Amino acid sequence: MATLDILIPHFNDPEALALSLRSVRRQTWQGDLRVVVADDGSRPDIKKAVSAMAEHSEIKIDVLFNPVNRGRPYTRNVLLDAIDSDYVAWLDAGDEWYPKKLAEQFDRVELVESSHMGTPFWVTCNYDWAWVGRRKKKIVQKTDQDQAKALLIGSSLRAYLWTLLGPAQSFKDVGWFDERLPRLQDLDYFIRFVLHGGSIKNVREDGTFCVYHKSDVGRDAEEIRACNTYIFDKHRVLFNRYGDSFKAMRLYNMEMLAARFAQNNRSGKLARQYMWRAFKARPRAFLNHVRKNGLKA
Structure with missing residues (x-):
């Protein structure tokens, strides 16, 4: 063996x-x-x-x-x-x-x-x-x-x-x-x-x-977001352990990750949709990101 x-x-x-x-x-x-x-x-x-x-x-x-x-x-x-x-x-x-x-x-x-x-x-x-x-x-x-x-x-x-x-x-x-x-x-x-x-x-x-x-090339943004959603639902008790602010930040990051995949695969419209959802999850974090990086995910 x-x-x-x-x-x-x-x-x-x-x-x-x-x-x-x-x-x-x-x-x-x-x-x-x-x-x-x-x-x-x-x-x-x-x-x-x-x-x-x-x-x-x-x-x-x-x-x-x-x-x-x-x-x-x-x-x-x-x-x-x-x-x-x-x-x-x-x-x-x-x-x-x-x-x-x-x-x-x-x-x-x-x-x-x-x-x-x-x-x-x-x-x-x-x-x-x-x-x-x-x-x-x-x-x-x-x-x-x-x-x-x-x-x-x-x-x-x-x-x-x-x-x-x-x-x-x-x-x-x-x-x-x-x-x-x-x-x-x-x-x-x-x-x-x-x-x-x-x-x-x-x-x-x-x-x-x-x-x-x-490399993000060829990676499906919607698939990535769907998998993150599934993990969030599957381990919701664990997410809840760390409080509402923690959950909101994780949801924000999920949207921004999907936006990055969409943007790097030239799906600008889809990237903007994810960014809008990120903004709704954590407005201050999103605006800080925009100040530092522009609209890049």
Whole structure:
């Protein structure tokens, strides 16, 4: 049995998958690992390319194929079922790990497990946020705070699976990814983990250990807003815990995020609709935003 399973969903982008696999091969950590790629109904020619990539790889790669496209949460559930190791890490096709990521995270795992805390845990890490066409920006994962509240805010602690490594059971115990969430299923998964007693740790080193290649192009603003609405309704009790002002600010941010997606995909009319809704949720916050940034979401 391998020590670590690295779980990667993939759809119609073998170049992005190759980029991610190269970053796995460059890891300084020397333990046994297995990569599991779940292809979500890619074109036949791309499926052949993925199979060839796995066959000729220097590391062990198992490839699973969905017969048709079922979406990322379904594919992540396929990957959950495929876990066969003591530890698990996630990586999205197109994102990269820096060489010391696994080594630093396993150092933290060893410390946590030696303390015999007995509570489920994941180890995250700081990362670089790389917008297409812009310079990288370091994002720090601050874990020493109310983690449920921080995840809902989404600025100082962000719900990205590809930052994580942890015991396999800590992922299995959360249950399935919610297949009604084509987007933001990471956030729902993190919230459920924390609400059921899980704790997120960070590595001890202060550097960045992976990079998120970020672009809004082709992302559906209405889908993003609908997923945020679903999460708000699903976890309404948690939102209520932090009061009306907190809820109003979260609703404001949901509208502004949807406006950003619409604007970056040249849907100006839709962006203005979301901005108007943001203004109604938090007028002062919206006007402060306009003073600083104009009408940019």
